[in-house]
């Protein structure tokens with residue numbers, strides 16, 4: 001299902017928690033919405049998932065407007081939606097299987113069908129044979145698997161994940177993201193992934209929108225946003241990420257004023273030598289490696305450029321002209 005948002009607004013008193021948001025979220029995709037704490041992500045999800053009404057603007061699922069439905073229509077339309085959260089929101093008094101069965105019980109489905117479907121879902125999320133397990137005996141990752149199975153119980157078209165991996169360690173996060181991607185393909189879902197972690201966007205999303213103070217500041221393909229971020233907010237998110245990339249080797253602890261990213265055709269040419277001979281710039285390379293963003297390989301080089309600032313700027317301009325994406329460290333270099 002395609003989701004379209006038009007001029008969405010939600011105020012709490014004088015605070016514009018969601019401020020004129022328009023977005024097209026294509027069907028059959030994993031779509032990320034990233035923002036810092038308080039940016040308005042959860043508020044936006046509540047509007048899009050019809051849990052809350054906007055003060056202004058419209059929400060469409062395919063061509064149907066869904067933000068102004070009657071209570072009865074709302075219940076019907078909400079069957080298209082599954083949701084998972086950071087804190088899992090499971091019933092601790094019920095077993096794994098009974099948690100998964102819950103939404104089907106609410107819909108008064110046939111008992112045999114519920115039992116069969118629950119087994120199917122347990123195996124879909126990798127918890128075969130664990131149906132009887134009390135929730136308290138499951139690990140965080142297993143709890144989230146139960147929550148995913150429950151969200152999928154009545155065959156939704158849209159899955160909202162609000163910080164679904166924020167409470168998990170990095171390894172479990174990767175496993176859960178891989179599961180969500182796999183399920184997205186299997187069930188042709190539209191997945192909306194809310195997060196404050198660029199790792200989640202990198203590892204799971206096809207497209208991403210960056211939310212800041214209730215506004216969308218940037219939107220596009222994840223590979224494009226990673227290679228040429230436009231807003232400062234996006235650059236901040238990315239810089240926290242590149243520093244922890246394992247595939248980048250740093251052989252000098254200090255320095256590295258410029259970050260160069262090479263993609264596509266710019267990876268096949270002797271760019272550094274060309275720029276060096278044309279501008280007289282000298283490169284002191286501090287770190288280098290590759291980044292893989294959703295299957296696209298990108299070369300990354302962290303370097304100082306000398307001998308003086310004027311030459312460095314000339315070199316940077318020429319590099320940009322040759323298709324290299326450059327970020328300049330804003331902080332004072334040592």
Ligand SMILES: Nc1ncnc2c1ncn2[C@@H]1O[C@H](COP(=O)(O)OP(=O)(O)OP(=O)(O)O)[C@@H](O)[C@H]1O
Nearest residue numbers: 012015017035036037038039040041042043044196
């Ligand atoms: N029900 C509410 N009443 C009043 N203010 C609210 C309400 N819900 C959210 N807000 C405010 O709206 C702003 C956006 O909140 P929201 O929960 O959407 O942010 P978020 O991006 O999800 O943050 P986090 O990453 O911390 O979950 C915040 O300033 C918050 O305090």
Ligand SMILES: [Mg+2]
Nearest residue numbers: 041042043163
């Ligand atoms: Mg939130």
